Amino acid sequence: MSTRIDVILIGQLDQNSLWSEKNAVRPPVATTTLIRGEQNTILVDPTLDGEPMARCLHDRTGLRPDQIDIVFLTSFHPTHRRGLGVFENASWLINETERTAVMTHLERLREGADASAAPIIEQELAVLERIGTADDTLDQNVHLFPSPGATPGCTGLLIADLQTTIIAGDAVLTRDHFEKGLVWEQAADTELAKSSLAEVNEIADMIVPGHDNIFASSVRFM
Numbered sequence: 001m002s003t004r005i006d007v008i009l010i011g012q013l014d015q016n017s018l019w020s021e022k023n024a025v026r027p028p029v030a031t032t033t034l035i036r037g038e039q040n041t042i043l044v045d046p047t048l049d050g051e052p053m054a055r056c057l058h059d060r061t062g063l064r065p066d067q068i069d070i071v072f073l074t075s076f077h078p079t080h081r082r083g084l085g086v087f088e089n090a091s092w093l094i095n096e097t098e099r100t101a102v103m104t105h106l107e108r109l110r111e112g113a114d115a116s117a118a119p120i121i122e123q124e125l126a127v128l129e130r131i132g133t134a135d136d137t138l139d140q141n142v143h144l145f146p147s148p149g150a151t152p153g154c155t156g157l158l159i160a161d162l163q164t165t166i167i168a169g170d171a172v173l174t175r176d177h178f179e180k181g182l183v184w185e186q187a188a189d190t191e192l193a194k195s196s197l198a199e200v201n202e203i204a205d206m207i208v209p210g211h212d213n214i215f216a217s218s219v220r221f222m
Contacts, residue, residue: 003141003161004036008060009047011211017185018176030080033167033208034061035159037139040069043090044157044167045210046083053083065089070138074169074210075151076102076128084127093134095146098153102128147171147200149193150184150210156200163205165214171196174212 011031014024030047034057041063046053054065065086073081073094084092106128110121137143138157145158150170159165171193172178178201183193200207201217208214 003038003139003159005159005165005167005206005208005214006034006036006061007208007214008032008034008043009056010213011047011209013173013211016174016176018174018180018182028079028211030077030169030210031208031212032056032083034063035139035142035157035167037142040139040142041067042070042072042138042142042157043068043087044072044208045074045080045169046071046087047079047081049082050086054086072134072138072157073098073131074156074167074171075154076131077151077170080169080210081127092131093138094131095144095153095155096133097146097148098151098155099128099131099133101152145200147196149189149191149196150187152188154196158203164203165206165208166200166204167208168200168204168210170210172200172207172209174209175207175215176212178207178209178215178217 009032011029014028015021030045032047033044035042066089068087068090071087071090071092106125113121141160143158145156147154147156154169154171156166156168183197187193204217207217
């Protein structure tokens with residue numbers, strides 16, 4: 001049985017510099033993807049708040065939130081996790097490097113937080129503490145694909161089936177960014193992000209970007 005991949009919701013950037021946009025002109029949305037593997041049903045980057053995410057999942061697949069085994073986050077960026085709360089029965093997972101980096105950052109912020117910021121930081125820490133560290137393999141053909149740079153521990157999923165598909169998260173923002181060899185302008189480490197993009201370019205047959213529809217990587221940038 002092959003592993004099935006379905007894009008549940010196509011993402012979009014709030015500001016796309018390739019379209020000459022200098023400010024945010026639309027809500028940011030991450031691409032949400034469903035993987036149906038041999039043992040687990042995996043949802044990647046649930047971008048919509050709560051019930052809208054549940055409805056979107058059902059409309060596209062007929063599945064309910066309690067039928068999701070794993071929710072995997074390619075990063076801890078809020079756009080990629082707004083719908084987490086509706087998947088209470090699933091395991092929430094993220095790459096260990098990302099989890100550690102975010103935890104360190106939040107704990108540092110907490111030390112100097114004022115009364116207005118403290119509750120927000122505590123809420124973020126509570127979410128992070130609920131999220132576990134992902135093993136290298138989530139299912140028979142589904143493997144972690146670390147792609148740091150956009151964030152310290154940005155990590156996609158590599159699905160090794162008839163074709164090699166990479167769910168890239170913000171390592172690949174959009175098809176246009178990929179074809180031009182461009183990374184996120186706000187990347188934590190631009191050079192590392194470029195290296196990760198090059199690795200996706202070398203390996204993937206199909207790519208699910210962080211904020212666009214799935215595409216075939218037939219155009220290899222130089």
